[in-house]
Each structure stands twice: as C-alpha cells, then as structure tokens.
Amino acid sequence: MIASIVTVKGQDSSIKAEVMPVAVQQDIVDIAGGSPEHTTLVKAITDANLVKVFKMNGPYTVFAPTNAAFDKIPAADRTKLMKSKADLAKTLKYHVVGGNWNSVTLMAAIKHGNGVVELPTLAGSKLKATVEEGKVKLTDETGNAFYVTNADIMASNGVIHIVDGVAMPMQQVTAAKK
Template identity: 50%
Template sequence: MKKTLLATFAVGVLALSTLTASAQKDPMVGGAAMYPDKTIVANAVNSPIHTTLVAAVKAAGLVDTLNGPGPFTVFAPTNDAFAKLPAGTVDTLVKPENKATLTKILTYHVVSGKISSKELAKDIKKGGGKYDLTTVEGGKLTATMSGGKIMLTDEKGGMSTVTVADVFQSNGVIHVVDTVLMPN
C-alpha cells in the first residue's frame, strides 16, 4: 500500500513537472520559438511573419536601438498587416529618402517600458474602458478591450488587434498586431 501510494505520488509529481515545463515553454510566433533571453530584434529576425517589419527596422536604422537595454513594449505588425497598406507603400517607405517617415511609423509602434497584456487590461479597466499609451514617437495609441482581445486605435482612427500577446524578451515585450498603426 505504501509503495503504491509513493508510486502514485511520484507519477503525480512527474505529471506536474511536465505540465509546469510546458507552461514555461518559449512562445511561438509564426511557427518560430521566441526566447526570453534574446532581444526584440534577435527574436524578430527568426519570425517568418515579421520579415517586412525586420526589413523596415533595418532600413530605418533602428536595429541598435531595439537591441539596446530598453525596456520596450513593441506592437509588432505582421507581414499581412503591412500587406493591408496601399500597394507600393512599403517599397516607398524603405527608400533612403523616406527614412524619417518610416522611423516615425515604426517608433509609433513602440512604448517605453515592459507592459504585459495583463497590466494593459487592468489599465483599460481602471480607465473606464480605454487607456492612452504614449509612444516613443510622441503620439498616442488608445487601448480598449473587445471580445477579450486588446484593441489599439491610432491617431487617424485605424484599429489593430493584438493577436499574440506577451512575447517576453530580454529587453521588453512584443505584442503581435494585425494592422499597421499610423501616427498623425
């Protein structure tokens, strides 16, 4: 009886440790693991759904900044988000002569600090259903909740949904979004 009880306890501990290990598993973004000990850029370059964003960050000269200590909260548009822009927009933005405009758009997706979705949801609730974030660019994003998801509204009235939240990095956190946000 004592051996059976110990064996059952051991199996339970093993199952619990397996469950805990899988709960701590690195999140996947676009089928690629994101590692909490790597920087925002180091992880983003491995995400197949963020190749446009990575190219834009390189063209804007923001690699060193986003590899820096931060911390940063990045609302990271996917390739599909960039594809929603009018035809030719991305090709035009990554040209050297448009670096200032590209930088303005990209830094509009970055907030100082490491803000989890749980903290953001709490701030939205505390703010009566909405919460304003000041971006590194200097503009405002308004966060709201809809159907349990965090929604962001840009200064032009465009809306984006956080599709993958809380991808923690060594220098901040990424929240994947489905639409490019535009500053004034």
C-alpha cells in the same frame, strides 16, 4: 534610454507599466528576426537604421506588425513609406511604448481607465488601447484600428505583442494626401 516606468496620462498614477526581471536571452530584434511572419518588420527596422534602438536596454513594449499587416497598406503607400527613412522610422517608433506592458498590466490599465488607456509611444504620438470582443484593440491617431493577435512574447529588453495592423502617425497620412 526609454524610461522604465511610464505613468498613464489621464489616469490614476497607481497604474504603471510593470518592470519585471526577464530571464530571456534574445532581444526584440533577435526574436522578430527568427519569425517568418515578421520579415517585413525586420527589413523596415534595418532600413530605417533602428536596429540599435530596438536592441537597447528596456524595458519597453513593441506592438509588432506581421507581414500581412504591412500588406494591408496600399502598395503605392507601402513603397513610399519603405523608401523614406524618416517616415519609416517614425512609423516604427509609433509601435514602441516605454515599460513592460504585458497583457495583465495592459488589461488592468484599460479597466482602470473605464475601458480605455492612452499609451505614449517613442514617436511622440499615442496609441489608444481598448478591449473589443475580448481582444486588445489599438487605435492610432488617424483612427486606424488593429488588434493584438498574440501577446506576451518576452524578450531580454521587454515584451512583444503581435498585431494585425500598422499604426500610422498623423504626419505620414497628411503627407500622403498632398
């Protein structure tokens, strides 16, 4: 089970992911499954045997890449990623953060962190969140940056933020270069 309250590393311990009661009946997988823009994500979750992970009780926050975000990955790399269950699972877990990081909580943590907050992910890596031109910008450990394009989609087990890129853990990038 993912911890329901996560402190922000390197920040004052007074900033925490909110735990909010949610009256929504659909979980994160159900909501993503109903979106025509997230068919690749849902297939990836299924192929990586992570449906139970994304359906478990939260709360947690998912930065959900669109089909177009997956299409930004070069075709050969995308095919390789989708065929490796271990790499695919790690990549998908890199989009999951413990706690309910709705836009208000996320913006407050960024402000409190003097413009940046590091979010520990289920993959064990961190996403760096900043604000650029009024949008939340996420940067993965490889330096790949992408943006939240639609925030605060509430699910029964957390919150979803739609993103226009795919976070890649360092391990996949290193392996792809060999």
